[in-house]
Amino acid sequence: MTPTTKLGIGLALLIVVILVARAGEDHRNDHPAAAASGPVSIAQVSQRLESQGYQIRKIKEDDGRYKVTVLTPDRHKEKLSISPRTGEVIGKKNDDEDDDED
Secondary structure (H helix, E strand, O other): OOHHHHHHHHHHHHHHHHHHHHHOOOOHHHOHHHHHHOOOOHHHHHHHHHHOOOEEEEEEEEOOEEEEEEEOOOOOEEEEEEOOOOOOEEEEEEOHHHHOOO
16 A cells, blocks of 8 residues: 555545544534533523513423423413523414413
8 A cells, every 4th residue: 555545545534533523513603602601591591581571480391491381571371492502492382372261
C-alpha cells in the first residue's frame, strides 16, 4: 500500500468519525439559552408563563414534557405542552369546550 493510499484511507476514516460524532449531538446549539442553563424547571416554566399574563391552574411533568393548564390573559382555558429542555411552548389546545359540558 502506498503512502498516498494510506493517507487517503486515514482521511476517509477521520471524516466518518467526525460525521458519526456530529450525528450523535443533542443539538443544544439550536437553543442557546437552553445550552447555557440546562433543563428548565417547573418553577421557571411557571414564572415565565405568569410573566406573560397566564394564570397557572395545573402543571405537571408527563411524557417527557410539562403539561400546563392555564387561563390566558383574556380568560380562556388552555392546555399547553412545554419543552423541559427549552421552556418553549410546543403544543397548545383550547380547553374552553370542556367547561361547557353540563
